[in-house]
Amino acid sequence: MKLAVVGGGSTYTPELVDGLARLRDALPVTELVLADPARDRLEPVGGLARRILARAGHPATVTTTSDLDAAVADVDAVLLQLRVGGQAARERDETWPLECGCVGQETTGAGGLAKALRTVPVVLDIAERVRRANPDAWIVDFTNPVGIVTRALLNEGHRAVGLCNVAIGLQRKFAALLDVRPDEVHLDHVGLNHLTWETGVRLGGPDGTDVLPRLLAEHGGTIAADLRLPKALLDRLGVVPSYYLRYFYAHDEVVAEMRTRPSRAAEVAAMERRLLEMYADPALDTKPELLAERGGAYYSEAAVALVAALLGDGGRGVQVVNVRNAGTLPFLPDDAVVEVPAEVTPAGAEPLPVPALSPLHAGLVSAVTAYEHLALEAALHGGRDRVFAALLAHPLVGQYALAEGLTDRLIAHNREHLAWA
Amino acid sequence: MKLAVVGGGSTYTPELVDGLARLRDALPVTELVLADPARDRLEPVGGLARRILARAGHPATVTTTSDLDAAVADVDAVLLQLRVGGQAARERDETWPLECGCVGQETTGAGGLAKALRTVPVVLDIAERVRRANPDAWIVDFTNPVGIVTRALLNEGHRAVGLCNVAIGLQRKFAALLDVRPDEVHLDHVGLNHLTWETGVRLGGPDGTDVLPRLLAEHGGTIAADLRLPKALLDRLGVVPSYYLRYFYAHDEVVAEMRTRPSRAAEVAAMERRLLEMYADPALDTKPELLAERGGAYYSEAAVALVAALLGDGGRGVQVVNVRNAGTLPFLPDDAVVEVPAEVTPAGAEPLPVPALSPLHAGLVSAVTAYEHLALEAALHGGRDRVFAALLAHPLVGQYALAEGLTDRLIAHNREHLAWA
Amino acid sequence: MKLAVVGGGSTYTPELVDGLARLRDALPVTELVLADPARDRLEPVGGLARRILARAGHPATVTTTSDLDAAVADVDAVLLQLRVGGQAARERDETWPLECGCVGQETTGAGGLAKALRTVPVVLDIAERVRRANPDAWIVDFTNPVGIVTRALLNEGHRAVGLCNVAIGLQRKFAALLDVRPDEVHLDHVGLNHLTWETGVRLGGPDGTDVLPRLLAEHGGTIAADLRLPKALLDRLGVVPSYYLRYFYAHDEVVAEMRTRPSRAAEVAAMERRLLEMYADPALDTKPELLAERGGAYYSEAAVALVAALLGDGGRGVQVVNVRNAGTLPFLPDDAVVEVPAEVTPAGAEPLPVPALSPLHAGLVSAVTAYEHLALEAALHGGRDRVFAALLAHPLVGQYALAEGLTDRLIAHNREHLAWA
């Protein structure tokens, strides 16, 4: 079994390789290819990957390459974790929206649109190469904005599933709070990527008892603190929002915070430099502690389980993924991409029925889905007007003067990544 | 034919009576009852109503009363144009939201919610009395927020249609710009009350040629100026938004304007005082010029045509009204209330098919429909949490801190009108 | 010795009377007159005042009256603690500025200007009656805005000193933190009323060792928490600002907080109702605990000491008061009123030299002094233009559009108190 990781030079990669090592029974990979145009990153990351597998006695070979077509030859599954434009583009996504008084973030709002515009064409090109190399290969997209990127892939007929670690993170956290095993916790996880609510927390599976009311009663304060939202809000909502909802529910507060300090991208860039130095140390053969602060917790568990299920080697059957809506949320178009629990088999990911979503959340989901539709149009076909329309449609923008200012800035700061600009 | 006007002491009433006089062939009213708890207004308004009809040689009698049950005995149609709490409540709707940085307006946003909470219980009580008096009588609601009030009435099984003068106003304006008769202009008017777009302007009827592109090309500047939106925005949208959309597309600009001057309610109150003085003049037997500045232009035409069609006396068959969605906008629940062209007959208003709405507008419509659902819940069942939920769901609020502050203020300023507070 | 308290029906009064009882040696009052137009308050407050003095064995008589001229006949000193317009006016001061995005507060910013406009003419009329009754009587003004009111009094030649409890409160707090007696703590307290900084904290007197650096090093966190400002700011400033500086240093943060909850005036009004109920209880003969939450701590100590020193019966010689600048702050006009330590004797309050104020604070003091000059002009001579000028000059306004909006609202909400409006 051959697995290729596009963006394999990412500092995340040791997290993934650690998972492959720990979960080798679930996913018997024999060949791991790390593909990345950034050769200077491939070497330290590839070296550490080999040492982690060796230490675990894992037999897989690790190859590094900047030749994408070589990487995906005869591949069985491809993980996408690339970042077009790197941390520099991320830093820009986090700053210029602030000039207009809007949250600067690389997956939500205007910054998220910029990332979508940079990413979709690149991902579609990669997917086309994968399909040419092996039409049966699965593509797992971890590259943000996962919802829009997955929709782009599915619209082009690719065998793709979108993956995010928000759900698995909450599952682990809730399991710890409830003092049960993670696999005993089933989440009624409903919405769009980075716009989800846990509307139920069931013990034992989709039909298990809903312990969310108890969880909120006993641990609401802890959960709220993690989300940096007031407990009173969780009590009012009666559900647990994704922490990305803070950009909506507390937009102005977040902007005020962002104004008082430099961007987060600078922090991450510094951390990445330190990680790459560590990786280059030939004595290191485990993922370093510091990596946990990088974000992406449990990504490896989620990814290994998903690929295992897609390739028919078992793995957890029900997983939270990004898939076609197909009636799951009846108020959305069938071809929208939603993030919900799904039965994953070699035939693909089939969404499970989910409880009805309150209008309080459904209205926001509808609005963001409309934005995602327009964002994908802009990513595929370009043009200032399409960028403007997507921004005007976004609930965090909504005003023409802001949309004008953001459009100009988005284009000015991403010109090198926009073929039409 | 007996027609009752609830809120008949309104300064609008002479506009309506003038329409009854001019359009007597379409609607052969024999008895007009003006019902209002404000006796001091009933007298001058009723007197002028009688003189207007007399001058026109119209045979109908005009009665004034503060006894609602007497007013609706044997009535054929009831027009609702009441304002619970009067101009004082309106002034409050226009000011306290500003304390939170939100637009202060009595039909949109937090102020609109306040009006809904005050109005729905009163209207449902009136409707119940109408039904007891004559189960076949039609109720035409002109009281804002028309969408929510109409939904409340329909949910309770009343024979009700919601009416607003935005569409007829645009029809007249476009007809003038195009130099054709108003009845030659058919609008593809789509959305919710006070949240609509003209997505097509057809000559001759629903299947006529769409001249909207020409209209925008030749008169876009004039239309934009009326809406107080930049022409560039109209060019980008390619459709004509209702001027209430300015509260969304230019929210912060509107708030900045509102900050530089006192509320509009004060203006209207002053105008009303002047109007009532004029009405009291026994020599006056026409509606005064000043009334045109009061808003509500063409209300009489729209109302007369609608009642005429509902009572089977002819009138224009296709009219823009507020009715059950029933699939007209496929992305909304069937029981939502939409504002679209409908075929109006004694069996009721049947929405015509409308062209698909762009996601750019559909997302906003979905979000506001969700808000309207929650607003109606709050109006019917009360409670701070329901008010909070409706505000959090509103696209012009969306943030919990704002929703908290607005909730407290809404309740504090409307306590006398909220049975549960 | 006869002492009159104008606004004697205030719920503060028992605090003052408690001080008279405790500090009778310092100030041998024989007659205390509580004057107030609000007769319903005078009775419970006067009753409690008598019981407090009786319990302490204090021989003074307590009279209550709504006849000001009677109250001040042969008086030796008059305390002004009235509130023109009562809590209702305060509530308005705290809300309408928020409509313009500005802090709503009754002593600072636009709300403070409103209070100045309401208060200055009333106070000048009272002072004139006091002078007619006894040209040698001293007037101690505790009515806000103390700086502007004192300037108005001094400009008219009255024997007046302005008093505020901010300095004495900090003196007591610092003494507790330093574990010394309050009278051992001398503050280098510099600035304008409600716009001061403690630039030194000296042990033993004006020439004592400055322990402020130690105080900040050891207790900076506690002090910052009381001020609701970050400790990092205090470290940067190296001085302790009055907590009213928070309205400047954290203006937008305060506005955001005010948006999330109803006004504080409502809270105070509720507390006052409860206090008056308690006062009416004939069994109560001490000031209730609840009064401490009302604000005004140590007011009695400060007031008793000040009157004692002015009347020549001893008392602490150096006190922080509001007096003519007269060169104390060299960058301000001589006739400005500043709040600094002063030597108080029967000849009046003579400001002590103070250390030079950093330009960081001096710039703000200059700007607010200019505002106070214009505010007094507006209070004395009226007119929309003068109100506008004062607002435009205020550092928390500064913009013409805000000044326009605030001017209209100030006038609309205070018309009954503005002779010229």
Added chain:
Amino acid sequence: MKLAVVGGGSTYTPELVDGLARLRDALPVTELVLADPARDRLEPVGGLARRILARAGHPATVTTTSDLDAAVADVDAVLLQLRVGGQAARERDETWPLECGCVGQETTGAGGLAKALRTVPVVLDIAERVRRANPDAWIVDFTNPVGIVTRALLNEGHRAVGLCNVAIGLQRKFAALLDVRPDEVHLDHVGLNHLTWETGVRLGGPDGTDVLPRLLAEHGGTIAADLRLPKALLDRLGVVPSYYLRYFYAHDEVVAEMRTRPSRAAEVAAMERRLLEMYADPALDTKPELLAERGGAYYSEAAVALVAALLGDGGRGVQVVNVRNAGTLPFLPDDAVVEVPAEVTPAGAEPLPVPALSPLHAGLVSAVTAYEHLALEAALHGGRDRVFAALLAHPLVGQYALAEGLTDRLIAHNREHLAWA
């Protein structure tokens, strides 16, 4: 007479050279040196300078050099018009403050502070070299922020005068409106550089009749439109503010505008590229029309007259310049630098008495002077705390959270120009 222009490669230079040609009688320059590190600009600008002089038959030689010491050898006067960091730094000055909701401008607010920090050390180094070369040479500073830079120069004992073209521009405009010769118009021009008001417009000289009331009555609309401020504001103020006051009086409006479009620096950079192309054309021997749009109108007149007066060759005696306050504005420190009319002679610039400034303006002037003091401290001694203090003191910042965020951004964006960062 040898004149050196530091920053001589600026696209402004042909404006200056044109003035030298036209006004050769006033200022008989024999040698003009254009000094600039940017050699690629020196060539086209120098070439055009030679052709302009040649066309006018002016005998002066024009030298270009990147060697500053060579440039200032034996020089009689030095004009400073450099821009440290070029248009790229300016673009940053115009953008990052917007991230914090503050105006982005290179002479006012946080952007102006950044420019001061970049510029002061460079200018002081240049001045030192000038003094070594010729201790009697005059330095005329046109480099912004002129007030702070001039203060830095004077504090170091340099023979320096600060110059700005705002006053001469208004003089010319008013002369045109009044239909008189410019030299007949004397301005009561009072304040700080870029923070001035024309409080009188006198015909014939400092003692002439003040025609400002007439000017405002007859041409207030035109003047207001130029300033982009409402005429009503000018009527209320009764004086004409500099257009930089718009950043204060309409701060939020300016920020809202800036949010809707990209920065102005981009525009200027494009214009500069076009200008340099034009200058390279050997057929061009006049300043091109386009230069007028670049800003800096009448700079040449002002500069020639000032140098002429300083060097004793005549020229207009009274000119508006930046000089030591020395009691001119009594509420400012003597060592502050103010912008007022001054008698200019070879002994230097002696400020004329000016009418008293209203507290409405004086408060703002005091606050900005305090900021300038702190800004200069930060420019000379560096350190994050000094930058923070200057920002906190600035009336357009004033809040600690904004000051924190701006401080971090200022340092991050200017690190290469800040020796201490």
